[in-house]
Amino acid sequence: MTKGFLIVYTYQGIMRKNDLFFSLILVPLDSIMISGAFLLAYLVRFQFEATALPSVKDLGASEFTAEFIYLIPIWIIIFAFLGLYKINIVGKRISTEAIKVFMAVSTSVLITVIVLFGIRSTEFSRLLLIYMWFFAITLVFLERVIMIMLQRALYKKGVGLKKVILLKNGGKLEQRLENDMSRPNTMGYKLINVYSALEITPQKLAKVIAKEKPDLILQTNTKQSEEKSIAIMRVCLDRGVEFTFVPNLLNIIQTKTELADFFSTPLFIVRGSPLEGWGRMVKRTMDIIGSLIAIILASPFFIIVALAV
Missing domain, CATH: 3.40.50 (Rossmann fold)
Incomplete structure (x- = not known):
């Protein structure tokens, strides 16, 4: 050795059922945190800052919900592809989870920009995206920390x-x-x-x-x-x-x-790394995602530049 x-x-x-439970429960919890991030971003942009920073398009609550509710499952799929629901055999580390959350949320915001501006040509406050990015990272990361600490506490008690x-x-x-x-x-x-x-x-x-x-x-x-x-x-x-x-x-x-x-x-x-059937498809998908990492990391700065233009 x-x-x-x-x-x-x-x-x-x-x-173990304990590991599977904690991986599965993260999906609805992430959905709640993402929804919370959208709501906070909306309140900050269109309620608290509406007078100081007028928006190109002032969305009402119902209109905002209709515009953004369909993005939640897209974000969850991106989270899954980036390994946020992976069952780890040696436990999860908070530092590693923080990096994953940052990359997943940044990727999701980038996809949101592509969908809203590139495909649907939606007009609304670009500052809203920065708030969404910030609140989503904060809420999802805090949720992950709480779940990791809870799982560790259960392990110490001999549960799971x-x-x-x-x-x-x-x-x-x-x-x-x-x-x-x-x-x-x-x-x-x-x-x-x-x-x-x-x-x-x-x-x-x-x-x-x-x-x-x-x-x-x-x-x-x-x-x-x-x-x-x-x-x-x-x-x-x-x-x-x-x-x-x-x-x-x-x-x-x-x-x-x-x-x-x-x-x-x-x-x-x-x-082992099986490269046949689904294994090959997953590898190609991950290769594509990996090639976007540089853009992902720079996406917040792209948004800031877009605001300045």
Whole structure:
């Protein structure tokens, strides 16, 4: 095992209901926050500033609702494409969530500009878009922080934890992970048993899974044969259990890696990248979105420039 790093493959089986619940509930909550951002932007622009800064087109409440209500599902779809509803296997970090929210809202505002000005040729206050952008980032981010803190609090209380079985070979890093997962934590994992990776067999593991009902098997033995690792992986997947293991160097070179923080330990999650069928379509879509990142980051400045013209 590389010192200081844990490098793993992750094959996701059935996710804990707690994770799924928190991902699903974000959709209606985001819709409420987006609606709130639209409402605040409307009130600030057309109620509080109407006299000081006259608008090109003064929208009434009903007219404003008709113009903008259909944008909410479009924003939610953009949020989904940018990974705001992704179920993370190592928990969510507030700093990462802040970046995602900023990019998602900025992209959504940019699409709103394209729809209103490019397609529908709607005339209204451009300053309204800046307020929408600001309030949406603020409200959605605050909502995400509250949900992350709530989920972490539930984890500390032992609610919704993933039960983990560790298959190890006695390294120091493994001992640290074992200690961290044995204590109450905010990562959402609970170590329920430890077995020697050299002694465990696929047949024995099948009996262990049936008896202890884990959600995840974490194998950290790099010296185990590929045949045995594949057999153990199949036992896990056939029973709907997530399987995580340390690959050899060849696996790392051939597969994409993603850096994550796992109990303050740098961790590489290595996932396969299927490029057939839906996988290819999703990849192409994400490539297009990725090419717009530079425009996304600059979109608030474009709006400011538009106001000045």
